[in-house]
Amino acid sequence: MGHPSSSGPGRLVAQMAPPGTWTTLAEHRSRFAPPPRVRRQPNEALIESAERSGLRGRGGASFPTAVKFRAVAGEPGRGRPVVLVNGSEGEPTSQKDALLMASAPHLVIDGALAAAAAVGAEEIVFALKATAPDARRAVARALAEQRNSDPSIPRTRLIEVPDRYVAGEERALVNLVNRGRAIPPSGTTRPFEKGVRGRPTLVQNVETLAHLALVNQGGPEWFRSVGTERSPGTTLVTVGGAVVGEGVYEIDAGTTFEELMRVAGGPTEDIGSVLIGGYAGAWLTAAQAMSARLDHESLVAIGGVFGCGSVVVLPKSSCGLQEMAATMRWMATQSAGQCGPCVFGLDSIAGAAEDLRDGRADRQALTKLARWSDSIEGRGACRLPDGAVRLMRSALDAFAEDALAHSRGRRCPGTGRALVLPLPRSRQAA
Amino acid sequence: MSRRQLSVDPVLCDGHGICAELLPELIQLDDWGFPIVDKAPVSPTLLDDARRAVSACPLLALSLD
Numbered sequence: 001m002g003h004p005s006s007s008g009p010g011r012l013v014a015q016m017a018p019p020g021t022w023t024t025l026a027e028h029r030s031r032f033a034p035p036p037r038v039r040r041q042p043n044e045a046l047i048e049s050a051e052r053s054g055l056r057g058r059g060g061a062s063f064p065t066a067v068k069f070r071a072v073a074g075e076p077g078r079g080r081p082v083v084l085v086n087g088s089e090g091e092p093t094s095q096k097d098a099l100l101m102a103s104a105p106h107l108v109i110d111g112a113l114a115a116a117a118a119v120g121a122e123e124i125v126f127a128l129k130a131t132a133p134d135a136r137r138a139v140a141r142a143l144a145e146q147r148n149s150d151p152s153i154p155r156t157r158l159i160e161v162p163d164r165y166v167a168g169e170e171r172a173l174v175n176l177v178n179r180g181r182a183i184p185p186s187g188t189t190r191p192f193e194k195g196v197r198g199r200p201t202l203v204q205n206v207e208t209l210a211h212l213a214l215v216n217q218g219g220p221e222w223f224r225s226v227g228t229e230r231s232p233g234t235t236l237v238t239v240g241g242a243v244v245g246e247g248v249y250e251i252d253a254g255t256t257f258e259e260l261m262r263v264a265g266g267p268t269e270d271i272g273s274v275l276i277g278g279y280a281g282a283w284l285t286a287a288q289a290m291s292a293r294l295d296h297e298s299l300v301a302i303g304g305v306f307g308c309g310s311v312v313v314l315p316k317s318s319c320g321l322q323e324m325a326a327t328m329r330w331m332a333t334q335s336a337g338q339c340g341p342c343v344f345g346l347d348s349i350a351g352a353a354e355d356l357r358d359g360r361a362d363r364q365a366l367t368k369l370a371r372w373s374d375s376i377e378g379r380g381a382c383r384l385p386d387g388a389v390r391l392m393r394s395a396l397d398a399f400a401e402d403a404l405a406h407s408r409g410r411r412c413p414g415t416g417r418a419l420v421l422p423l424p425r426s427r428q429a430a
Numbered sequence: 431m432s433r434r435q436l437s438v439d440p441v442l443c444d445g446h447g448i449c450a451e452l453l454p455e456l457i458q459l460d461d462w463g464f465p466i467v468d469k470a471p472v473s474p475t476l477l478d479d480a481r482r483a484v485s486a487c488p489l490l491a492l493s494l495d
Contacts, residue, residue, distance in 0.1 A: 339443070348461070
């Protein structure tokens, strides 16, 4: 169950059924009118409404939703579009999508139907994380209720996404639907041009779709009444690490990190640093975090990343270099194995991170690490190497003192503590 | 005059390195033997060498667009 935000019951959280309960379609419909019927033609009114709302994607890239709608709707010669609902949540630090699907599936489905109507889609594919059975069962049950109530809704399918980091990348997801393997292709073709079955494909994160359902119910102006000018609305964040109340929270975009900490019951110990945006995100020092606002623009301005909105608090008593050695090694295992710079580069960088942890890294090693990082950026089929490099660079900044101490043989007392950052053990094939 | 640009498909590429041997002005190898391709338009004097490098790739990973 998502914790309520400081400003009230929250917009999404208010729709989340408490654990062990089920919100029937009838109950949901007492609060939300059915989405507009899906037709062959795109629905210009829906697209304009999304545009006025300023809604941006909640999958990590913050891409303006209406721009995506227009891109997909603007490919009329390529056959009717497909909506691909991204519920893969391969980021280990994030739990918001699984929670949303498990506890508010009708809201997500309404959003998917509205998106289908916006672009004139003939099919909706729900791509859901294989390791979140509650979420899948809830979406399947809710879909059955919706179809029973209105047999004319578009054809729908549920597919399972392996729990691998790159599987949720939109082209990898399309590949999974088309060919059964969730690996990103090379080339520049984007799903909005050619995706599922070669059709223009609208890929949207489940939280984005839930907000779309809210926009259509409350109107764009209401949606914009909270949040910031450029990042309107509320947003789900997953808080983990050294905090009293770990879990998913809904905040107005632009809420301060300090306020989020207050709502989450405060840190359990002195904060050392904070990772925002998960493993393709960036570290902030405690000082930076305490003056940070949680929205896309504000974080970019201080060298941070909002991404999928996960926030992990590392206490001072932990060793950031130990965390990074494990994380970078894990990121290396998440390579799809297709591109040399990624396969070899992430392996080398992980080795350097381990050397840093163990106090074996001298100035020359740090120079190599910098060269490898510069080298692999942009040279893979997907952005896994770019995300990993961003994470590592921000770690070298945030843990600079530790790095220096380790290189002089003075490892922190935190070495040997259990890891704070979550790293999955399972190794499912792509 | 059309501006031609070299690019390597990172999925097809296997780090043979023939391209870098034939066109060192525009292609260097990274620490693991994989090509770093200059993204600037290929100058007319290097076009023939660029075409040779494209033909020489055993995996057809290099292209001149």
